[in-house]
Amino acid sequence: xxxxxxxxxxxxxxxxxxxxxxxxxxxxxxxxxxxxxxxxxxxxxxxxxxxxxxxxxxxxxxxxxxxxxxxxxxxxxxxxxxxxxxxxxxxxxxxxxxxxxxxxxxxxxxxxxxxxxxxxxxxxxxxxxxxxxxxxxxxxxxxxxxxxxxxxxxxxxxxxxxxxxxxxxxxxxxxxxxxxxxxxxxxxxxxxxxxxxxxxxxxxxxxxxxxxxxxxxxxxxxxxxxxxxxxxxxxxxxxxxxxxxxxxxxxxxxxxxxxxxxxxxxxxxxxxxxxxxxxxxxxxxxxxxxxxxxxxxxxxxxxxxxxxxxxxxxxxxxxxxxxxxxxxxxxxxxxxxxxxxxxxxxxxxxxxxxxxxxxxxxxxxxxxxxxxxxxxxxxxxxxxxxxxxxxxxxxxxxxxxxxxxxxxxxxxxxxxxxxxxxxxxxxxx
Amino acid sequence: xxxxxxxxxxxxxxxxxxxxxxxxxxxxxxxxxxxxxxxxxxxxxxxxxxxxxxxxxxxxxxxxxxxxxxxxxxxxxxxxxxxxxxxxxxxxxxxxxxxxxxxxxxxxxxxxxxxxxxxxxxxxxxxxxxxxxxxxxxxxxxxxxxxxxxxxxxxxxxxxxxxxxxxxxxxxxxxxxxxxxxxxxxxxxxxxxxxxxxxxxxxxxxxxxxxxxxxxxxxxxxxxxxxxxxxxxxxxxxxxxxxxxxxxxxxxxxxxxxxxxxxxxxxxxxxxxxxxxxxxxxxxxxxxxxxxxxxxxxxxxxxxxxxxxxxxxxxxxxxxxxxxxxxxxxx
Numbered sequence: 001x002x003x004x005x006x007x008x009x010x011x012x013x014x015x016x017x018x019x020x021x022x023x024x025x026x027x028x029x030x031x032x033x034x035x036x037x038x039x040x041x042x043x044x045x046x047x048x049x050x051x052x053x054x055x056x057x058x059x060x061x062x063x064x065x066x067x068x069x070x071x072x073x074x075x076x077x078x079x080x081x082x083x084x085x086x087x088x089x090x091x092x093x094x095x096x097x098x099x100x101x102x103x104x105x106x107x108x109x110x111x112x113x114x115x116x117x118x119x120x121x122x123x124x125x126x127x128x129x130x131x132x133x134x135x136x137x138x139x140x141x142x143x144x145x146x147x148x149x150x151x152x153x154x155x156x157x158x159x160x161x162x163x164x165x166x167x168x169x170x171x172x173x174x175x176x177x178x179x180x181x182x183x184x185x186x187x188x189x190x191x192x193x194x195x196x197x198x199x200x201x202x203x204x205x206x207x208x209x210x211x212x213x214x215x216x217x218x219x220x221x222x223x224x225x226x227x228x229x230x231x232x233x234x235x236x237x238x239x240x241x242x243x244x245x246x247x248x249x250x251x252x253x254x255x256x257x258x259x260x261x262x263x264x265x266x267x268x269x270x271x272x273x274x275x276x277x278x279x280x281x282x283x284x285x286x287x288x289x290x291x292x293x294x295x296x297x298x299x300x301x302x303x304x305x306x307x308x309x310x311x312x313x314x315x316x317x318x319x320x321x322x323x324x325x326x327x328x329x330x331x332x333x334x335x336x337x338x339x340x341x342x343x344x345x346x347x348x349x350x351x352x353x354x355x356x357x358x359x360x361x362x363x364x365x366x367x368x369x370x371x372x373x374x375x376x377x378x379x380x381x382x383x384x385x386x387x388x389x390x391x392x393x394x395x396x397x398x399x400x401x402x403x404x405x406x407x408x409x410x411x412x413x414x415x416x417x418x419x420x421x422x423x424x425x426x427x428x429x
Numbered sequence: 430x431x432x433x434x435x436x437x438x439x440x441x442x443x444x445x446x447x448x449x450x451x452x453x454x455x456x457x458x459x460x461x462x463x464x465x466x467x468x469x470x471x472x473x474x475x476x477x478x479x480x481x482x483x484x485x486x487x488x489x490x491x492x493x494x495x496x497x498x499x500x501x502x503x504x505x506x507x508x509x510x511x512x513x514x515x516x517x518x519x520x521x522x523x524x525x526x527x528x529x530x531x532x533x534x535x536x537x538x539x540x541x542x543x544x545x546x547x548x549x550x551x552x553x554x555x556x557x558x559x560x561x562x563x564x565x566x567x568x569x570x571x572x573x574x575x576x577x578x579x580x581x582x583x584x585x586x587x588x589x590x591x592x593x594x595x596x597x598x599x600x601x602x603x604x605x606x607x608x609x610x611x612x613x614x615x616x617x618x619x620x621x622x623x624x625x626x627x628x629x630x631x632x633x634x635x636x637x638x639x640x641x642x643x644x645x646x647x648x649x650x651x652x653x654x655x656x657x658x659x660x661x662x663x664x665x666x667x668x669x670x671x672x673x674x675x676x677x678x679x680x681x682x683x684x685x686x687x688x689x690x691x692x693x694x695x696x697x698x699x700x701x702x703x704x705x706x707x708x709x710x711x712x713x714x715x716x717x718x719x720x721x722x723x724x725x726x727x728x729x730x731x732x733x734x735x736x737x738x739x740x741x742x743x744x745x746x747x748x749x750x751x752x753x754x755x756x757x758x759x760x
Contacts, residue, residue: 010609010610010611057464058463058465059465061466061467065468065503066503068468069507078464099460099461100459102459103457103458112508114456115456115458116456117506118511164507168546169545205619206657207657212578213582215620216578216585217612217616263611263652292703336753338745338748
């Protein structure tokens, strides 16, 4: 750490400066354009995105063989992107989605990465979200909820958290995908919830964000998963939310996008994982206020029983209505991140003009980044909306107003309209 | 096992006498699948034979070989990895060879959950025999990518399950010497000082770690990692954090240095003030000096408010956040 050593840039510095340089070149170029050209450059290339998405549903190149155990994910990434764009696929193609995912459904519950593969929690989450996005009786009733519940129970480790698959790894992703699916399908109960919160609390690091496992580094993807899980099991107030907010606030870089971890490069997918954390926090200001008023809460392991019992300790909580009540609560303030800056990054740096979205300039497009960039973009556009019935003001939407996407449910990342349909369906059956 | 270069003259399984008794099982995608992958012939055949042995639950040497082929084609297929473990158990396979196998796969793709889960399974079976090998292996991966999340998680598991703590603090020091911005190494350092049975825990380590992080902060005030680390050293003991003069003095030092990298110093100061720090006159003066002239020359008695106000203008990306923080100040 002597001064001579600080002269030569480190790997982190060098990588960071290269990305900054490339991105600022784009912004400089953009800044020098006349207004009309700027507006054109900010336009979401809807038709090209649709073409790219539909093409993927119909055929994937041999290079996709490395995603052969992630085919429900491909369905979800593509269908959710299409839904965000406010488009639909032909009814025949929708039927094909339902049929194909039925082939991925395990006779004993859950969905595998492809036909005949073992059921896996991540692909189960993807399949369920994809089927909800398709919507309709045929699609929603294709999910075997009784068997799925048994699968979730089998994946639950006696210590509390979940395993990804039979004898698979335990982590925060597994907890989120299990709890999200159970909550969505109206099958969440105390057996599934038990001790999940203890595990997630242990994953919140000294930085404020949440790691994949206790001891590991705070990370955007796991922070979203961990926080969303805690909300769905009504234990979010056990986290140090002020610390979490401070950490996530600093993840937005001067390049305007979000990074996943401290001193890492930005990546458009964190537009959702980190940006989504703000959408969740926007409905948690009262808890934040409580924690700020008691400066010692949330720090260390001093969780006491009253903190453990949840928001409404006096009245028993219906676990399965948390997701619904959450979205019905008004968002209390403006977002605490820079929404227009993030939209600028997504549109100018993340968008492939030919269709699809990418991590950052210089990288190729893919369905994962398309899904999470568009999800993040939607989150930005609605981040200042007073309530869900009033559309965003034009000033909240970067570029032409036709860039406006459909709103999502921030806990499940499914288009809101599809969420309501599924919520009603599963509440009745 | 076949080597990779054998690919060109690969003999299809259907033409190999040792597989003649097996009827391949095609993938049941249904009549009109979505997201269909245009697999290459080799992929299709390998997976068809894999499905056959998997469904027959054939735990044989040739099935073990076949799982290696399938993994080589797609290391993300967790079903194949899972079945491979069942076979290894049934055959009592050589687990040291297995470490070599995963290392080879990791060479082409070290960011995949399956490899690391498998590796953990093997190392757990080998027990302390694997300790040094696992530490070396993760080191090798981290030499290529010092922030590989899976490698760090694995390393932490090895330390906790099998031991090998002796050099870990030194290893963190070495990585930070190479790249002081490597937040993964800072995180590992925190893990070591709070978890290592050889050290006395957070409180015992605090003094030397505070010096270490303060030195890093002074060298690069724009580096967020040591700032968060410094705060972490007082986790669960806010009072000591507020009252430790080393914390407020590093803020003062950075704020007095008159360079532009004082966002973290101000944000730390804000947290200190929110938790009851009584600021010195020196600290007040240096903060007042940072205010752009003209706007508000009368020093605000509420220093925290001034700090928020400065942050709002020097850190516009977080302007909303600082505004919100300001609104939450108890005046």
